[in-house]
Amino acid sequence: MAELLYRIGRFSTRRHWTVIGAWLAVLVLTGVTYASFAGALSSSISLPDTPTTRVSGQLERDFEGTGGGNGTIVVESTDGSALTDDQQQDALDLFDRIAAVDGVDEVTDPFATQQQVDDGAARVADGREQLNKGLAKLTEAQGQIDGGRTALEEQRRQARANGTLADVRAQLDDAEQQLDDGQAEVDRQRAKVDEELPQLEQGETLTQLSSGYRTVSEDGSAAVANVVFAVAINEVSVETKTAIEDLLADADIDGVALYPSQDIAQTVPSILGPGEVAGVVIAAIVLFLMLGTVIGASLPLVTALLGVGVASLASLSFSGLVEFVSVTPVLGVMLGLAVGIDYSLFIINRHRRQLKQGIALSESIGLANGTSGNAVVFAGVTVIVALLALNVTGVPFLGLMGTVGAVAVLVAILMAITLTPAVLSLVGPRILKRRERSEIATGTTYDDHAITARDEPMSNARAWTVLGLGIVALLVVAAPATQMRLGLPDGSTQPPDSAAYQAYEVQAEKFGDGSNGPLLVVADLPGPVAEDEVTAEQATIGAQLGRAWNVDAVVPIGASKDRSALAFQVVPDGSPTDESTAELVQNLRSSTLTTTSGGEATLGVAGNASAGIDISDQLSSVLPVYLVLVVGLSMLILVLVFRSILVPLTATLGFVLSLLAAFGGITAIFQLGFLSDLFGVHAPGPVLSFLPIIATGILFGLAMDYQLFLVSGMREAHAHGAPARVAVQHGLRAGRSVVTAAAIIMISVFAGFIFSHDATIKPIGFGLAFGVLLDAFVVRMLLIPAAMHLLGESAWWLPKWLDRILPDVDVEGARLERSHAAPGAGDRAGG
Known part of the structure; x- marks a missing residue:
């Protein structure tokens, strides 16, 4: 792979206008396909068969x-x-x-509906009142009948005592018949009431149950x-x-x-707002401080923005055929910008170091592409694997988000290994500061492989202290994640000036x-x-x-x-x-x-x-399966790259700690409301249901990026003969500045999305920025060096049987450097 990338770098150097023209043509082509076939984005999230x-x-x-x-x-x-x-x-x-x-x-x-509800309740109340009146009349009539029968019996008794019963018998019988007729009527009315009573009680039950439902407010001011x-x-x-x-x-x-x-009222979030632009500006400042020239700082930005344009337009060209959730292209832009800048920076930084070593311009571009470009490819593949694995979750919108993100990363890789060398060829030695070019012209060179006094290993006590304190700190930050609840944003999470928020309130x-x-x-x-x-x-x-x-x-x-x-x-x-x-x-x-x-x-x-509950439950259930799949596949890639068992293992354990800590930060701010005003969270609530699984995939891929660039430097030093613990310190020192710059750039890009008005974008931006911050600066630069120092030579242990069957991918490009060791003549950097 390193040799192939070297040749691609040399080709791009010789045919720089061809490469640049080809990418511009691709951009125009994707723009045409987007204009011809793109459809509308959906703001609704749904799952089949729930x-x-x-x-x-x-x-x-x-x-x-x-x-x-x-x-x-x-x-x-x-x-x-x-x-x-x-x-x-x-x-x-x-x-x-x-x-x-x-x-x-x-x-x-709503007015007619409320009137019907009120009329229905009034009819039921009127029916109860009429029924009660009827029951009262029946009770009164029954009392009169009962009283009449008592009086009739008294008359019979007196007539029998007086011996006049025969004379009044007919009269008494007529009175008794009248009482029987009255009783029959009362019984008929009571039977009618008994027949109507269940219907009335049912109406009362339904009225009482629906009494809390209104379409017009009680004060009449809203409907x-x-x-x-x-x-x-x-x-x-x-x-x-x-x-x-x-x-x-x-x-x-x-x-x-x-x-x-x-x-x-759900709207499609803007892809680049003020916060996102501010993130890119911060990235540009970091690039300038890192590279020291305006041209050098501009180059990664230009290639990243061009890559984002190509990837976004190409992906959205299919939005007329496949339903795109509105957050999908924003995620692609996030990733495309972040990794596009970083990947280009890694190659440019390697190229600058080689120029200062006295290597010829075109040869340096080829070597940078074959060494750092090789690491870029493997790092990018790790991210792509993590993103494409979202398709195995069985969640369509999540799989599509992963695919679009993977396309953005793939384009960023291709841009880095083709367009970056082409532009470097055009820029020539101006990629260096004027002072650096003058030093090269006088014959001053630098040797990055040299072991110096600064590479003295840390003490075991310091390594144990750093490892212990780092783990405890991450676990403390992760503690709020034990209370995490998942859900989808509702109207209360929308911007306070939005119609959706006003309607909700x-x-x-x-x-x-x-x-x-x-x-x-x-x-x-x-x-x-x-x-x-x-x-x-x-x-x-x-x-x-x-x-x-x-x-x-x-x-x-x-x-x-x-x-x-x-x-x-x-x-x-x-x-x-x-x-x-x-x-x-x-x-x-x-x-x-x-x-x-x-x-x-x-x-x-x-x-x-x-x-929303169903989506959250299903995503929670697939997260463990997804994590096992991604970690398993990436572990295989890392074993292949580092030819070690313990290095990938420590890398993965470190990622788990940083991921849990990132979840803790997300939960604390967006669910529990800690520092919510600072991040513009006016309505804390459940964590976005698909954020944990998205963050897991992206952060794992990015974490392995930094692992690769830092530890490959350690392995490179070890391969050049440095003792294991010295190599750890040398690799950390050699890669720290560029990884720091790359991490700050990525954090800045992601953090720019924290200030989006969209309640879906905001937590994703924070989760990715906070996760990169913890993983790059705590795990990769503190915990991993400490762990590898304590492991010593055993860090590079690999079973002999596995060593025989694994291909040597030479991710550091050591073989390539040995075969192209001599600088070219007549093509010097300072020439």
Whole structure:
């Protein structure tokens, strides 16, 4: 591989305009394909074949008008007063226009809905009052009949005592018949009451259960209209959502504010905002300080930006065929910028060192490409393996994110080993400072392989101290990760000035937290029920749902076409991301309810809150499998590269510590709210559900990058004859500056995304920046050197049988350096 890369470097040096022109042509080609075939990005995250999707499919298949997705529009008076009749009518006219948007089935009238709810409650209350009055009359009539019978018996007794019974018998019999007729009428009325009473009680039960559900606030200042789409919410097109937002923005109803919920107002995050630009600026400053020239600092930035353009446009060209989650291209930009700058920097830094050793320009470019370029390829392959392994999780959107990230890294590698040499050829010796060029012209050279007094090994006591304190510190930082909860961002996490946040806040304040994430519950009955028994079954099942902990309201939706299942809207007390809501979902799914016939009904749950819980659960379950796969494959790569067992093992253990610490930092800030104001987290909540698995893949790949560049220097020194512990110190000293610069650059690029307004991008940016910070500066530069010092010569132990079968990939390019040891003539760096 080293020899091949050497030849590629020499070719790029000779044909620099050809290489540059080819990459520019690729950029134009990807731009054309993007313009021709790109589709819209989706802001919804979903998974196939989850409990939520199965219930949603059942609703769509078996229930009339319940299969489409739902969003809400919040209407609020700007002065807090009750909405006037004119304002209500203007809002209804707007809803009619929204209902005409392609993809929208219906927009409910919240005012009519609330009136129906209120009228229904009033009818039930009136029915109870009438029934109570009727019962009172029946009781009074029964008392009169009972009194009449008592009086009649007294008359009989007196007539019998007076001997006049025969004379009044007919009169008494007539009176008794009247009492019997009255009793029969009372019995008929009582039987009628007994027949109506269950229906009334069922109505009272359903009214009481749904009393917490409102579409107009109690003070009349706000209303919530439900937007019903023709398809599931994750399938609603961006064009449909944009058309709704445009209508709301243009409504201009005097004294009324209109807010679409997050399901409608979700927007695609910007790829490069002020924070991201600031990150690139910091990277440029670091490059200038590292390389000392404007040209040198510009070169990695230019190649990285060109690579990001090619990778992003190429990937997004397929967005018309495959559904892209909006965060996917942003992740590609993150990785493309970070690794693109770093990989180019590694080759440039090696080239500068060789020039200062007196090696000819073109030969130095070839050697830099064959040595550092070789390390870049293997480091990049490790990252690519980690990203592509996301496809084995069985989560489509996650696999696509990994693939797009892998494409960005692949392009960065290709740019580094082809475009960087071509541009270095054009720049020539100006890649060095003027002073350095003057020193070379006078014959002053440097030997990086020379062992000096600065390479004296650390003491064993210091190594043990560094190792112990480092491990303890990382474990302390990792402690909050034990409380990590996973979820998807809701409206509360959106920027405070966004419509989605305003809609969430108004609903939470006026209608309760649970109104932002109602659940759809389907009760599968033991068998179909008669049409006249549906209400009784709804009351029976609904009453049991209402007794569930953390339920604010239960509203019947309807029965399936064959009446074998009932659907309810259940409004929880807590918000969609509350732990109590997750517990409610799990409790409902594990419950069986008793039907009116004594059978058992099983429950299924759907809704946005339920979908977020399902996604989090599934991603949590695949994380261990993914970790084992990635670590296993990368361990094989590292054993091949370092020809050692213990070096890859210590590298992996160090990564696990830094990863757990990164999870601890993420949990502390984004879930527990520690330093949340500093990072712009105004609503701490569950950690983004796919962040742990994404961070695991990316951070493992990047950690192995720094492991490779630092430890390969140690192995190179050891291969040149230095004792193991001396080689550790020499390799650390030789690679520390460039790895430090590379890590700061990567941290800066990732940290720029922390200040994104998007609640999905922000924690990813922080997690990657914090993870790189811990892994590069604590694990790779402190713990690994200490561990390798303590291991000594045994660090490079490899079983003889394995040594025989493993190919020698020569990642340091030692053989290449030996075969190209003599500097070329007539092509000197200072010439």
